[in-house]
Amino acid sequence: MDNERIINLSHGSGGSRTLKLIKEVFAGAFRTPQLLELDDAAVMDGETVFTTDSYVVRPIFYPGGDIGSLSIYGTVNDLVVMGARPLFVSSSFIIEEGFEIAALKKIALSMQDAAGRAGVSIVTGDTKVVERGNADGLYITTAGIGKLIVEPRPCRERIEAGNKIILTGYIADHGLAVILARGELNLTADIKSDAAPLTGLLLPHLDGSVRFMRDPTRGGVAMVLNEAVDGMDFGILIEEEAIPLRRESGSLCEILGFDPLYIGNEGKAVIFVSGDSAESLLEKLRQHPLGKESSIIGEVTEGRPGKVVMQTATGGLRIIDMPVGEQLPRIC
Amino acid sequence: MDNERIINLSHGSGGSRTLKLIKEVFAGAFRTPQLLELDDAAVMDGETVFTTDSYVVRPIFYPGGDIGSLSIYGTVNDLVVMGARPLFVSSSFIIEEGFEIAALKKIALSMQDAAGRAGVSIVTGDTKVVERGNADGLYITTAGIGKLIVEPRPCRERIEAGNKIILTGYIADHGLAVILARGELNLTADIKSDAAPLTGLLLPHLDGSVRFMRDPTRGGVAMVLNEAVDGMDFGILIEEEAIPLRRESGSLCEILGFDPLYIGNEGKAVIFVSGDSAESLLEKLRQHPLGKESSIIGEVTEGRPGKVVMQTATGGLRIIDMPVGEQLPRIC
Numbered sequence: 001m002d003n004e005r006i007i008n009l010s011h012g013s014g015g016s017r018t019l020k021l022i023k024e025v026f027a028g029a030f031r032t033p034q035l036l037e038l039d040d041a042a043v044m045d046g047e048t049v050f051t052t053d054s055y056v057v058r059p060i061f062y063p064g065g066d067i068g069s070l071s072i073y074g075t076v077n078d079l080v081v082m083g084a085r086p087l088f089v090s091s092s093f094i095i096e097e098g099f100e101i102a103a104l105k106k107i108a109l110s111m112q113d114a115a116g117r118a119g120v121s122i123v124t125g126d127t128k129v130v131e132r133g134n135a136d137g138l139y140i141t142t143a144g145i146g147k148l149i150v151e152p153r154p155c156r157e158r159i160e161a162g163n164k165i166i167l168t169g170y171i172a173d174h175g176l177a178v179i180l181a182r183g184e185l186n187l188t189a190d191i192k193s194d195a196a197p198l199t200g201l202l203l204p205h206l207d208g209s210v211r212f213m214r215d216p217t218r219g220g221v222a223m224v225l226n227e228a229v230d231g232m233d234f235g236i237l238i239e240e241e242a243i244p245l246r247r248e249s250g251s252l253c254e255i256l257g258f259d260p261l262y263i264g265n266e267g268k269a270v271i272f273v274s275g276d277s278a279e280s281l282l283e284k285l286r287q288h289p290l291g292k293e294s295s296i297i298g299e300v301t302e303g304r305p306g307k308v309v310m311q312t313a314t315g316g317l318r319i320i321d322m323p324v325g326e327q328l329p330r331i332c
Numbered sequence: 333m334d335n336e337r338i339i340n341l342s343h344g345s346g347g348s349r350t351l352k353l354i355k356e357v358f359a360g361a362f363r364t365p366q367l368l369e370l371d372d373a374a375v376m377d378g379e380t381v382f383t384t385d386s387y388v389v390r391p392i393f394y395p396g397g398d399i400g401s402l403s404i405y406g407t408v409n410d411l412v413v414m415g416a417r418p419l420f421v422s423s424s425f426i427i428e429e430g431f432e433i434a435a436l437k438k439i440a441l442s443m444q445d446a447a448g449r450a451g452v453s454i455v456t457g458d459t460k461v462v463e464r465g466n467a468d469g470l471y472i473t474t475a476g477i478g479k480l481i482v483e484p485r486p487c488r489e490r491i492e493a494g495n496k497i498i499l500t501g502y503i504a505d506h507g508l509a510v511i512l513a514r515g516e517l518n519l520t521a522d523i524k525s526d527a528a529p530l531t532g533l534l535l536p537h538l539d540g541s542v543r544f545m546r547d548p549t550r551g552g553v554a555m556v557l558n559e560a561v562d563g564m565d566f567g568i569l570i571e572e573e574a575i576p577l578r579r580e581s582g583s584l585c586e587i588l589g590f591d592p593l594y595i596g597n598e599g600k601a602v603i604f605v606s607g608d609s610a611e612s613l614l615e616k617l618r619q620h621p622l623g624k625e626s627s628i629i630g631e632v633t634e635g636r637p638g639k640v641v642m643q644t645a646t647g648g649l650r651i652i653d654m655p656v657g658e659q660l661p662r663i664c
Contacts, residue, residue: 012461029440042455090384108361129344143475
């Protein structure tokens, strides 16, 4: 019963409990049309897009990245998948007393480097300090502003049966790299975070054929696909063998009992595209260094409305449910 | 020496050490023209203004307000003092495991109420949960977007000798109410937070005669005045007797040894206005419920460049320095 009364880690998982909390507490109170759409970003005046995210990743530094670059890519990518060119970013820091200033400098430089890669300017910010024991080193909240560059913009309402689904690269590496870096699993593996900005990969190829895009972060690809079909009159069929997954990551998931479809990424996109444009978009994405492993992983079906089904490598069918409860906490 | 190597509470005070940290770590790394101005908000494309702040106030609920309304007013007021009409706000929550959902609902409703009073829409947000012991209940980060409504906009470069300085109401109440609510002082007093949005009070009266505005939050009025003169060829002379201060707040400051000029507020403005427009602006401000106690507290002088000097009630002169070190932590 306590679960219904107090916040627990599953409320931050990005899965169904996060969605329930947002619907019940925030969308209920704020009642803004943009918020009720439960998008990752809000379109304000027909062309300006606004988004925010807090980053609480643990540890702050991990192979392939750190909280600084992640806080830039995450906000940039939320704008890009809306069909917007990211322009300006704000950054607000909550710092625990005792944090090393040298580490803060390193993170600021990492943010600036990430902003350069993503094509945005960090224009405003804030710094708060809390007493020792009231934070875990450093939390960063970024907000971002972008301008829509395609009309009609990609949105869930434009998905229809026959659309193909493209995944732009290997999944699970970011989440696994962060989990391994905690050192609690007594495992080592050659897995690095591949967090990256989607600006250069996606923006040049946006046109009306792109129906919907999302970057699969908390809750992974499973969450994005389930949000796409939730309450809709279509389903999704994906093929396990078509999902880009590095051998090392696949093996590690097997050892740990994780399903890679539920592991958070940063810098990957799930793209719903008109069936007749899928192959040509795939070709273009594969030309880009960040899209070389792009793959058509499945399609939107008339059958099984509201469900995500996977044809497994062994030929069976498996329902991919919306993530419930705690996934991997604090990977972003 | 540790003070130079690690973050301590004074880095979050809003005083000279915060300024030093921002200059050395963030402005150094980000090198964006807007950030180098060290304003509370950034002007992006000539008319859009963007700002962000994190709120770590302790306790979360206090007489007269809570972290929710504060997080809206703070961001709204940073836009208003730039000369902009606030339009859209984002809100991002970092919640400690174990926080009560009922309290979260109360805070969300308080934010919506505050947004209504301030004339803004909360359009996008994020929710993260951290394990017990890794936050202090709840931290909120808001970002805000507004449009400039006056040209030329109020900015520090437009201050000149002969300008009058108006303070729009009683100071210190917000900071004192929060400190008292912690219950650590074993004192009670009838002091409530008077945090409020400045939208209705200030926006109708903006014209070229308004040279510079700031809302005195962390570091108080002393910080705003010192930032105004820092490195400039003018000084400021204020009169102690002209500073609006409630009797209860003044007495409490005396008991506690606080200087009210250094205590944080939310919902007050310090306005630099052309000498010949000061009286008429004062009259207009006093018509508004939030401006009834407005007062001309002093003026910009050619003498004593870079210094803020106060004529005390007893007739002496006292230098009002920039706040150094820890003020009252976590009042915003």
